Amino acid sequence: AEEPAKVKTCVGCHGQGGHSVVPNFPVLAGQHAAYLEKALKDFRDGFRHNATMQMFAKGLTDDEIKALAAYYSSQK
Amino acid sequence: AEEPAKVKTCVGCHGQGGHSVVPNFPVLAGQHAAYLEKALKDFRDGFRHNATMQMFAKGLTDDEIKALAAYYSSQK
Numbered sequence: 001a002e003e004p005a006k007v008k009t010c011v012g013c014h015g016q017g018g019h020s021v022v023p024n025f026p027v028l029a030g031q032h033a034a035y036l037e038k039a040l041k042d043f044r045d046g047f048r049h050n051a052t053m054q055m056f057a058k059g060l061t062d063d064e065i066k067a068l069a070a071y072y073s074s075q076k
Numbered sequence: 077a078e079e080p081a082k083v084k085t086c087v088g089c090h091g092q093g094g095h096s097v098v099p100n101f102p103v104l105a106g107q108h109a110a111y112l113e114k115a116l117k118d119f120r121d122g123f124r125h126n127a128t129m130q131m132f133a134k135g136l137t138d139d140e141i142k143a144l145a146a147y148y149s150s151q152k
Contacts, residue, residue: 025108
């Protein structure tokens with residue numbers, strides 16, 4: 001899937017195409033889209049707690065979340 | 077890393093070698109060991125909420141968690 005604009009905010013921790021090189025930040029490349037969507041929604045809606053992720057996820061719309069999840073799951 | 081005995085409990089959802097085929101269950105193969113350790117400890121210690129995962133993580137020792145995380149992160 002093509003690269004959503006919001007990906008710029010993710011690259012710092014999750015790396016290019018979700019190939020994170022920092023062990024605390026999970027690899028996103030090739031992860032299931034449904035799982036990524038749930039994680040982002042849980043961070044956005046306060047069901048999953050991580051200060052950084054909750055801050056980044058806060059303003060995301062469902063469509064932006066879907067696009068980010070599709071993008072990362074499609075990365076090899 | 078070699079396959080810990082406890083892996084048998086994970087295979088049902090996360091698949092052989094952590095190659096989950098069910099989209100709600102995350103792929104574990106190739107994920108960072110530090111991230112997997114944190115996730116398992118958070119589930120075990122109640123910092124991250126998922127009924128199934130909390131049940132499975134409940135009895136795990138730190139060593140078992142380390143072995144599981146090492147095993148899955150080493151899967152291609």
